[in-house]
Amino acid sequence: MKLGPTLDRLVEAFRRLPGIGPRTAQRLTFHLLQHDREAAVALGEALLAAARDIRHCARCNTLTEEAICATCANPRRDAGLLCVVESPADQLTIEQSLAYSGLYFVLLGRLSPLDGIGPRELQLERLLARATEGTVRELILATSFTPEGDATAHYITEMVRARDPQLKITRLARGVPAGAELEYTDVNTIAQAMLDRRAA
Amino acid sequence: MKLGPTLDRLVEAFRRLPGIGPRTAQRLTFHLLQHDREAAVALGEALLAAARDIRHCARCNTLTEEAICATCANPRRDAGLLCVVESPADQLTIEQSLAYSGLYFVLLGRLSPLDGIGPRELQLERLLARATEGTVRELILATSFTPEGDATAHYITEMVRARDPQLKITRLARGVPAGAELEYTDVNTIAQAMLDRRAA
CATH class of the missing domain: 3.40.1360.10 (Dna Topoisomerase Vi A Subunit; Chain: A, domain 2)
Structure with missing residues (x-):
């Protein structure tokens, strides 16, 4: 079964995380959309905010x-x-x-x-x-x-x-x-x- | 060490996923920001798109x-x-x-x-x-x-x-x-x- 572009894209995005295989990616996708959309939105926004705002310290590089x-x-x-x-x-x-x-x-x-x-x-x-x-x-x-x-x-x-x-x-x-x-x-x-x- | 609000928020958001503990949440956060920001953006956008666009089929509920x-x-x-x-x-x-x-x-x-x-x-x-x-x-x-x-x-x-x-x-x-x-x-x-x- 094709899940459709939006779900397939989410499964693929989860699979890029280290240690997340195809079954786990699918399970996370279904879990979030069926039981916890708030968590999906929270994680989505946190990821975009971090990717936008996090940089390296000019002194120590952290x-x-x-x-x-x-x-x-x-x-x-x-x-x-x-x-x-x-x-x-x-x-x-x-x-x-x-x-x-x-x-x-x-x-x-x-x-x-x-x-x-x-x-x-x-x-x-x-x-x-x-x-x-x-x-x-x-x-x-x-x-x-x-x-x-x-x-x-x-x-x-x-x-x-x-x-x-x-x-x-x-x-x-x-x-x-x-x-x-x-x-x-x-x-x-x-x-x-x-x-x-x-x-x- | 406090990681700061943006990183702490991302770690917390990962922890809401089933099967993700505090250490794994931290590791995923560091991995994405240090090595793969593209994956962070891809996952963030996929999550928000899915939370916005995915609904239940009017016939079968999937x-x-x-x-x-x-x-x-x-x-x-x-x-x-x-x-x-x-x-x-x-x-x-x-x-x-x-x-x-x-x-x-x-x-x-x-x-x-x-x-x-x-x-x-x-x-x-x-x-x-x-x-x-x-x-x-x-x-x-x-x-x-x-x-x-x-x-x-x-x-x-x-x-x-x-x-x-x-x-x-x-x-x-x-x-x-x-x-x-x-x-x-x-x-x-x-x-x-x-x-x-x-x-x-």
């Missing part, structure tokens, strides 16, 4: 609707600590651990030469300038404990050391399970790893 | 963007066969089995007195009028094989028999696993059950 995100704009955050993460989701996980009160730099990726992601794509020049401009007294590398995350941390360490051999550079403690992605790690493990961060 | 759905409007469907299903999703599953060429009546529910769903809510008077107006030669009850689905089929059988004792009334064969919902049954089982439909 997703925000302001020019400067709430964390960067917060005068109570310790500007002497700069934590480097791969994604806004990783940043959120660290925030939820309540173990960190400094600022962030969000790479929006990690070094992956095979995918064409190098130092320029991650804006590492901007990170270098910021880390060595004098305010930062400790640079915390919170990339994932995967080969690519390790390589990214290593590259940043070498790059910053070349400019300022004195700057303290640390990495999250290996309380985080090897091979795990930060985003999927429970917040207590993250808190432990933040407390035990070690010299890079 | 979800459609026309006054009369494509199945009811198709002159090649056998109007002598009328299949009663609980939901548009159940109807779609039967269509996908390719074992049926008649028309449908979609109850949009099943009898459930404790939830306040009785014969009136299911528009059974309309079903009775249609089943006994002279065109229909067989009424096929394809409600779920659950206690409520069985009760609904039984009620409809008694109701139609009282008006027209001669009308042939059948039920899907019990090839469908007992206790299962139609929507989740594989189409081959549905096809078998359609072929083996038995007297009610």
